[in-house]
Amino acid sequence: MILHLTGAVVLRGTDHPEAWVADGRLALAAPAGPADLEMEGVILPGLVDVHCHVGLGERGAVSREEAEAQALADRATGVLLIRDAGVPPDTRWIDARADLPRIVRAGRHIARPRRYLPGFAEELDDVASLPGAMARNARAGDGWVKLVADWIDRSEGADSRVRPLWPADVLADGVAAAHEAGARVTAHAFSHEAIDPLLEAGIDCIEHGTGMDADQIAEAARRGIPVTPTMIQVDNFADFAAAGGRRYPRYAEQMRAMWERRDAQLRAFHEAGVQLLPGSDAGGTIPHGSLPAELARWVAGGIPAADVVALATWRARDFLGAGTLGEGEPADLVVYDNDPRDDITALARPRAVVLRGAVVG
Numbered sequence: 223m224i225l226h227l228t229g230a231v232v233l234r235g236t237d238h239p240e241a242w243v244a245d246g247r248l249a250l251a252a253p254a255g256p257a258d259l260e261m262e263g264v265i266l267p268g269l270v271d272v273h274c275h276v277g278l279g280e281r282g283a284v285s286r287e288e289a290e291a292q293a294l295a296d297r298a299t300g301v302l303l304i305r306d307a308g309v310p311p312d313t314r315w316i317d318a319r320a321d322l323p324r325i326v327r328a329g330r331h332i333a334r335p336r337r338y339l340p341g342f343a344e345e346l347d348d349v350a351s352l353p354g355a356m357a358r359n360a361r362a363g364d365g366w367v368k369l370v371a372d373w374i375d376r377s378e379g380a381d382s383r384v385r386p387l388w389p390a391d392v393l394a395d396g397v398a399a400a401h402e403a404g405a406r407v408t409a410h411a412f413s414h415e416a417i418d419p420l421l422e423a424g425i426d427c428i429e430h431g432t433g434m435d436a437d438q439i440a441e442a443a444r445r446g447i448p449v450t451p452t453m454i455q456v457d458n459f460a461d462f463a464a465a466g467g468r469r470y471p472r473y474a475e476q477m478r479a480m481w482e483r484r485d486a487q488l489r490a491f492h493e494a495g496v497q498l499l500p501g502s503d504a505g506g507t508i509p510h511g512s513l514p515a516e517l518a519r520w521v522a523g524g525i526p527a528a529d530v531v532a533l534a535t536w537r538a539r540d541f542l543g544a545g546t547l548g549e550g551e552p553a554d555l556v557v558y559d560n561d562p563r564d565d566i567t568a569l570a571r572p573r574a575v576v577l578r579g580a581v582v583g
């Protein structure tokens with residue numbers, strides 16, 4: 223099947239007036255033979271969600287049917303490439319389904335007992351087993367390992383707050399073990415205290431990053447370490463603070479402070495040159511299909527829409543090492559009536575979704 227695309231085909235930020243899809247791949251020169259289908263609009267590479275737990279629900283692993291429904295909900299919003307950022311069940315069956323988004327796995331979340339959401343993580347009783355667990359998850363995944371770097375430590379009673387899970391030396395050995403096994407490492411980190419040991423350990427990516435100060439942001443920029451700001455999730459911090467407030471006043475104070483400066487934090491990353499990664503954090507409490515809302519939230523927080531579109535498409539794809547809809551690359555693309563670079567809410571209304579060259583939505 224030959225698909226002829228006209229309008230604005232946006233390739234690495236440059237508009238092309240037309241392109242074709244033939245044999246599942248993009249072509250900038252007309253292939254032999256007539257087009258079977260014409261599509262006109264603003265055409266972007268498929269969106270990326272780098273923090274999207276396909277296979278997880280509020281209480282942990284879900285059935286295959288539910289995981290499929292989650293992946294289809296993401297696909298309907300133009301998300302065609304997912305880094306799962308931690309998922310317990312085996313979702314390898316998705317790889318055999320040409321109609322479902324491509325998934326880059328990070329293995330299971332790695333945490334300590336009672337230091338993450340119950341039922342989600344591989345929980346290590348002995349912190350010294352971290353390097354072994356990271357190497358094992360590196361081999362089980364697709365080039366990523368997901369670490370839980372901090373969580374509330376309720377053993378401290380009224381003094382409880384979000385604290386790092388791992389001693390700095392063990393963390394450094396763990397990241398080295400994952401790198402040795404050929405994987406990059408990303409980490410859940412809310413608190414300020416978790417960040418320096420992650421940077422020193424050679425972390426590759428940071429999830430949330432709400433506690434990073436100006437020095438840590440500058441250091442992340444200097445090292446080319448991106449941050450996934452998960453603004454929909456961070457908008458919930460005031461509710462987390464209220465829920466924990468009576469028993470854990472210090473935790474509540476910590477979460478509330480991060481909530482209050484969340485928009486300034488988002489802008490600080492962008493202005494310092496930290497690459498923002500698109501991540502909905504769907505699959506715990508946040509529904510799948512939330513990426514357009516997350517990206518609209520970035521624009522509401524002060525990031526220009528054209529920058530958001532680049533970050534959510536080819537720039538995130540470059541970071542993951544995936545195709546960016548270049549000549550001869552897989553035709554994973556989305557067609558819009560209106561330009562999301564002018565109005566970010568257009569992302570919520572794709573006219574057509576093309577995955578591996580086939581129109582799937």
Ligand SMILES: [Zn+2]
Binds near residue numbers: 275
């Ligand atoms: Zn998450």
